[in-house]
Amino acid sequence: MTRFPVRALRSVDLGTPDLDRSEQFYVTIWGLQVVARHNGAVYLRAGGCDHHVVALHRSERPELRAVTFRVGSADDFTVLASNVVAQGGQIVSPPLANPAPDGGIIMIVRGPEGGLLRFVHGDVVHAAALSWVDRPQRLAHVNLNSVDADATAAFYEKALGFRLTDRTRMMAFVRCNSDHHAVVIADASVNGLNHVAFLMPDLEQVMRGSGRMIDAGFPIAWGVGRHGPGDNVFAYFIDPAGFVIEYTAEVLQVDDDYKFRGPEQWVWPPGRTDQWGIAPPKADHVKAAQVAIPYAG
Template sequence: MSSPWIQGLRSVALEVPDLAQAEAFYTGTWRLEVAHRGDSVLYLRGTGGDGHLLALHQGTEVPRIRQVTLRARSREALDAVAARVVAAGGTLLAPPHELTRDPAGGVGLKFRDPHGRIFQVVHGDSRQPEGPAVKDRPIRLTHVVLNSHAVDETQVFLQQALGFRLVDRTGIMAFMNCDRDHHTIAIGISDNDALNHIAFLMPDFESVMRGGGRMKDAGFPIQWGPGRHGPGNNLFNYFIDPFGVVIEYTAEVEQIDDGYEAHGPEHWKWPPGRVDQWGISAAPGAALKDAQRRIFFATNP
């Protein structure tokens, strides 16, 4: 493990303009399950142990991201993060407290980073029994990619506040690690601070491919893929949901330890015409690139 405080990514909260439409898409097409219903909010889970992966809130016409929720290694880790967030230049929005409004419960804190991104860190939240993976259904979230107009500053903040480490950097992205998954947060090098995409872990190659076919049949074509990334070595298919949020089916994410050797942009280069290891798919098109810069963090979640 690299971070002494953060175990991994638990969930992402979004505001959507039509909660009923969101439920139909994310249960019927994306294949999550309803974990809990609240007042104008819906919590959806995968087949893994997390109580929920997505919290979908009824919002206005403009979809937004409310927060990214990470899981702490211990209750003591929450206090350490609270102190380090402030020291690193972030703003503590809520100190460690009982999460009575979250159906998964536990203790958590909330903070805003120097560029307006909102994170929650939780410990002791309820888990569901984790059985065998189910074909063609998401297990958990594996990573979230957040754009940054100041990637070096964002990288330093994640290192100082949360104990992440840089494991790889390409010409377009910095990959940040906290545990076994190659990256849990990646920073997209950009001129904005939008949500780039959310990645859902599938059981295997077959599930990533069948998911691509199912999404295509439902009117949501693959925007990029199928392919295999360089950093992380993971399989991918990218899509745009009904509200413009970029989501990814992925599998076979590289598992690393503290001995992993980091590489820079000079290492992660492909032959002309390729943008991944396989070279089957074309580069991401304008629709995907546009969607990856449209979903911003809410200012008052």
């Protein structure tokens, strides 16, 4: 299979006006665990090997601070930096020792649409917590809004070495490993965060996690259903700060033989929003939440 310089999506940095409430939600309800505190930020791990999957920061408004990816080797930093600049991005910080608790070497860039992207190598990892049956294992994907989704997808391909897996009328799906997608780019009127998806062990655990959310007073915002591109099961929620988050499972695994499909092939019957035909149309308040989170700064 193609060698990707970026090997995986690792974590997101979120700004929240009520840090204590956000921490309580993600630990006691969503299913993460505090692994570190540093310079006012709270680092939360899932059940897999990543040091953390969410870093919460105090901010005046809900915002996406950064998206972090893991690179394959230290040599990949040089190629990535050159390509980022050639494709209209900016090097905010060259590869340096990372002072945060996850360690390793880190490079920070700003994409053409304004969002910060962090690339790490040699970061701290954990032994997988196999007992976390109905808790997230890692991030599955991050969905970003873009005023020019094709241009943003091209940046991920040409600057970062991702591959375009599928393109629907509204979204471009790009990958950096065998997962069908690590990043989804949605056509939107603004740039920013659409939602963050957390991988659960299987469909059963998506349902059990969704039940825990409902018991805690957080209704399903969209779903449960099965997506088209990626074939993954989904259940969407809105967290206390207004971030749209997703439990997902059974993400399609692909290789170089996967056949790209475009908007003319990804067509649902009228009124249908998922493969099964059971997910209701997305409510207006959910659509509004998916375009409400800007990039920091």
